[in-house]
Amino acid sequence: MSKWKGAAAVCVNEKQELLMIYQGLPHEVKMWSVPSGGVEEGETFEDCCVREVYEETGYHVNVVDELFVKESDLAVVKYFRVKVTGGEKTLHDPDGLVQKVEWRDVELVPDEDFQYKEDIEFLRNYAKEIVT
Template sequence: MFKWKGAAGVCINENNQLLMVLQAAPDEEPKWTVPSGGLEGNETFEKCCIREFEEETGLKVEVIAKLRDKNGLNEQYGIQFELQYFQVKVVSGELTVQDPDELILEIAWKSIDEIDQLEMSYPEDVDFLKGLMVS
C-alpha cells in the first residue's frame, strides 16, 4: 500500500472569497480545489503547504493555523493518504499560474455561493470550507 502525505492551504480574502485552483491531469476532467500537494524530501507539512501554494498560485503565504487532518484510503488506487489543511494569509506575490506539474488550469477567488456551483475535486470538503467563510 502506497502512503501519500500532503498539505493544503486555505486562503480567504477580505471580501470573504476562497482562493481556489482548477486542476486536471491530461486525461481528467477539470475540477476545483484549494492549493495542495505532496510532501517532498524531509519537508514539514507547513513547508509543503507554503511551497505548493506558491507553485500553484504565484503567491507567497504564511501559515496562520492548522485547520484539520484528513486521513483515508483510496482503495481504487491502493493509496493511504494523510492531508493536513492550514489557514494561510498572503504576504507577497502576484496571482499567476506557474505550476511546474502543469496541472493547474485556472486560479480564482470564489464566493461562498459560487462554491456550491463548482465541480469539486473533493466534494466532501465543501461544508468544511464554507464553514470557514463568514456568510
C-alpha cells in the same frame, strides 16, 4: 506501506472569497480545489503548504495555524489556514495541472465542480466565519 502525505492551504480574503485552483490534465474534467500537494522529502507539512501555494498560484503565504487533518488508510492531508504576504497571481504550476487561479465565492461553486466533495461543507462554513 507508508501513507501518502500532503498539505492543503485555506486562504480567505477580505471579501470572504476563497483562493482556489481549477485543475486537471488536458483529457480530464477540470475541478476546483484549494491549493495542495504532496510533501517532498525533507519537508514539513507546513513547508509543503507554503511551496504548493506558490507553485500553484504565485502567492507567498505564511501558515497561520492547522485547521484539521483528513486521514484515510492511504493518505494523510493537513489543512492549514494561510495568509498571503506577497507575490502575485500567476500560472506556473510545474506539473501543468493548474488551468486557473481565482478568488472565488465558494457558495457559487456547484457541488459537482469540487474536486474533493468531502471538503465542501467545511470550506463553505469556514469562508462565512473567517474574518481576515
